Amino acid sequence: MALTNPVAIVKGAVSLIIGLGVTIKAFFSPVVTVQYPRVELKISPRFRGHTKLVADKDNPDKTSCIVCGMCEKNCPSGAIVKVVGEKKEGEKKKTLTSYILDFTTCSQCGICVEICPVDALAFSAEYNRAVFTREGCHFDLVKEFEKRKIH
Ligand code: SF4
Numbered sequence: 001m002a003l004t005n006p007v008a009i010v011k012g013a014v015s016l017i018i019g020l021g022v023t024i025k026a027f028f029s030p031v032v033t034v035q036y037p038r039v040e041l042k043i044s045p046r047f048r049g050h051t052k053l054v055a056d057k058d059n060p061d062k063t064s065c066i067v068c069g070m071c072e073k074n075c076p077s078g079a080i081v082k083v084v085g086e087k088k089e090g091e092k093k094k095t096l097t098s099y100i101l102d103f104t105t106c107s108q109c110g111i112c113v114e115i116c117p118v119d120a121l122a123f124s125a126e127y128n129r130a131v132f133t134r135e136g137c138h139f140d141l142v143k144e145f146e147k148r149k150i151h
């Protein structure tokens with residue numbers, strides 16, 4: 001009859017108090033979880049999502065990319081597959097019309113961000129993208145830039 005054993009009763013009581021102590025401590029500790037996906041996480045500035053195009057400081061409606069192709073040539077993974085631009089009438093610089101990133105092969109090494117002569121690339125804070133096909137990971141960064149302007 002273990003329940004009538006005083007030693008067992010004391011041990012059980014001590015164990016219960018220790019357990020309650022852990023529960024009470026956790027109850028008053030700051031909450032570290034969020035109600036994902038209803039609540040989005042605050043991402044560290046050093047987080048590396050896929051690359052994104054940065055707006056031109058003088059003309060925020062456009063990207064600052066000058067379509068030099070340096071990022072495409074120097075990407076070690078061949079993840080930048082199509083950088084295309086056109087020179088519009090009356091404009092001095094080319095305007096970027098397409099920038100396709102194949103995120104399936106990107107290692108997020110940062111070479112493209114470092115090498116860009118006009119700082120037109122940065123890492124996004126995107127962390128919860130889900131796709132069903134490999135093609136779904138082919139991001140058109142120009143389209144994404146245009147979408148960001150609207151939202
Ligand atoms: S981060 Fe590295 S692998 Fe990814 S696109 Fe840039 S250069 Fe290529």
Ligand code: SF4
Pocket residue numbers: 064065066067068069070071072083115116117118119120121
């Ligand atoms: S290196 Fe910079 S400016 Fe040149 S094509 Fe890439 S993003 Fe555009």
